[in-house]
Amino acid sequence: MNKRVITLGEIMMRLSTPGYERFVNASNFNAVYGGAEANVAVSLANWGVSAAHVTAFPSNDLGKAATQYLRFAGVDTSHIFFEEGRMGLYFLENGAMQRSSKIIYDRFDSVFANFDADKVDWKAIFEGADWFHWTGITPAISASAAKLCQDAVKAAKKQGVKISGDINYRRNLWQYGKQPLDIMPELIEQTDLIIAGLTDFENCMGIYESDFVTACKKAQEQYPSIKYVSTTYRESISASHNKLMGVLWNGKELLESKSYDMTHIVDRVGGGDAYMAGLIYGLLGADDQEALEFAVAASVLKHSIPGDANFVTVDEVMQLVKGENVGKLLR
Numbered sequence: 001m002n003k004r005v006i007t008l009g010e011i012m013m014r015l016s017t018p019g020y021e022r023f024v025n026a027s028n029f030n031a032v033y034g035g036a037e038a039n040v041a042v043s044l045a046n047w048g049v050s051a052a053h054v055t056a057f058p059s060n061d062l063g064k065a066a067t068q069y070l071r072f073a074g075v076d077t078s079h080i081f082f083e084e085g086r087m088g089l090y091f092l093e094n095g096a097m098q099r100s101s102k103i104i105y106d107r108f109d110s111v112f113a114n115f116d117a118d119k120v121d122w123k124a125i126f127e128g129a130d131w132f133h134w135t136g137i138t139p140a141i142s143a144s145a146a147k148l149c150q151d152a153v154k155a156a157k158k159q160g161v162k163i164s165g166d167i168n169y170r171r172n173l174w175q176y177g178k179q180p181l182d183i184m185p186e187l188i189e190q191t192d193l194i195i196a197g198l199t200d201f202e203n204c205m206g207i208y209e210s211d212f213v214t215a216c217k218k219a220q221e222q223y224p225s226i227k228y229v230s231t232t233y234r235e236s237i238s239a240s241h242n243k244l245m246g247v248l249w250n251g252k253e254l255l256e257s258k259s260y261d262m263t264h265i266v267d268r269v270g271g272g273d274a275y276m277a278g279l280i281y282g283l284l285g286a287d288d289q290e291a292l293e294f295a296v297a298a299s300v301l302k303h304s305i306p307g308d309a310n311f312v313t314v315d316e317v318m319q320l321v322k323g324e325n326v327g328k329l330l331r
Contacts, residue, residue, distance in 0.1 A: 003284050004050040005131040006079075006161075008152050009037030009138050010112040010145075011055055011066055014269075014308060016092035023093050023102070033066045034308025036135045036166065038075070039270045042309040043277030043298065045074035049284075052076035054125060054152070056115040062087050063111075073309065079125055085111035092269065095239030101268070113141050117148035122155030131280060132156040134191075135166040136204065139183045140173035146183050157190045164193040166276050167200040180204045185223075193228040193283070194219070195276060216249040227251060228283070230292070232275055232299065240265050242303070246275060246296040250288050257296040265303045274302035274310035278317065297321045 015029035041051040053075050057063030059082040066087070070077050088107030095101035107113070126132065134153060139146035156163050165187060169180060184204040188194060201207040201215045205222065209215040216229040228250055235243040245259040278298030282291025297320040302310040319325045 001047070001049050001281070001285060003130045004052070004128055005041065005044050005133065005280060006052050006054065006125060006129050006156075007037040007041040007133045008054045008149065009035050009135060010088055010107070010110065010141065011035040011038045011053075011057070011070075012088040012090050012107060012110075013062065013066070014090055014092060016094065020094050020096045023091065023104075026093075029091070032307045033069045034270065036137055036168065036273050037133060038070065039273035039309050040133055040277040040280070041075045042070070042073040042311075043274055044281060046311060047277075047281055047314050049281065050076065052079055052125070054079045054120065056081040056083055056112045058085050058087050058111045059083060073311075079120075081115065081119060083111045083115065085109070085114060087111065088113075094267065097238050097240055100239055103269075107141075113145055115144060115148065117144055117151050120148065120151065122152055123159070126156055126159045126161050129156070129159070129161050130284065131162045131164065133164045133166075133276070133280065134187070136168040136180070136184060136200070137170060137173065139187065140170055140180070143176050143178070146178065149187060150183075153187050153190050162193075163191045164195075164276070164280060165191040166195040166272065167204050168195070168272075169200045169203045171203075181206055188219075188226070189223045190225055191223075192225060193230070193279070194226060195230050195272075195279075197231045212247065213249060213254050216254075220251060228288075230279060230295075232272065232296070242268070244271075244296065244300060246292055246299075248279075248288060248292045255289050255292050257292045260296065260300045262300060262303050267306045268303050270308040270310060271299045271302045273308075275299035277310065281314075293321045294318070 017026040041053045044051040088110040091104040093102040138149045207218050230248045232246045242262050246257045248255045275295045278295030282294040297317045301312045
């Protein structure tokens with residue numbers, strides 16, 4: 001696919017207990033790198049889309065290692081900045097059966113949180129770009145990260161780049177004196193596609209509705225730039241067994257995907273990012289229903305992949321959409 005997508009956001013080192021061990025009895029941790037927006041870039045690059053990620057890393061070996069990870073995944077790393085400071089961390093304990101998974105964040109005062117937004121030449125970055133993706137995590141991290149996201153969205157809009165935003169309201173992140181309603185409306189009003197549930201509508205747009213379609217219509221009245229609104233519905237039977245489906249409001253009708261029964265989840269972290277990447281990929285070259293089905297199938301397959309990113313192929317996603325070669329031994 002001859003398209004170019006730009007993503008922006010913090011990447012952290014993920015330290016997870018081996019297998020299903022608990023924090024209290026783990027003697028070592030497995031290290032990988034990930035972040036919501038970068039996970040989207042990795043998926044898209046793996047599907048043949050030109051994807052570049054904008055972020056800031058510490059100028060040490062950890063920053064180099066994270067950069068190499070992105071390069072290995074096929075992501076353009078030419079817009080990564082290196083500064084003195086630390087990399088954010090998060091710790092994962094994978095749940096099983098009726099025991100929930102747990103995440104502990106250690107991302108305060110990271111290089112990305114302190115990065116000077118004025119160092120980025122967004123006009124040059126968006127030259128030739130077709131799509132820009134941001135999430136509500138970035139403006140929640142710090143005042144400078146919020147400015148970075150605001151500058152990016154304004155520049156993308158000015159240069160005619162389509163914009164998607166996974167609103168992703170994280171209450172515990174907003175600790176620098178601003179609340180979501182102080183920042184998010186300005187970002188949303190310039191965005192073409194948003195991922196949002198009813199809680200996101202309330203906290204980031206001030207829209208209080210119990211019906212998803214009604215909330216979508218109100219959002220489009222307040223923010224005419226919004227062309228699509230999407231979300232996923234997950235039924236958690238246990239940590240190992242979930243059901244998943246997605247919906248897409250296109251301004252005319254609410255489209256629904258097939259529902260998938262995921263009975264032996266390997267790793268659910270990054271499932272939403274896989275969905276977002278699938279939606280972008282689909283909307284760049286398919287109709288709305290096809291894009292939605294591709295997105296949900298991509299997310300389902302992510303649940304079988306350890307780590308943050310979704311290393312599956314377009315063919316594998318399409319086979320799942322069609323119900324072909326599901327769970328078979330392929331030789």
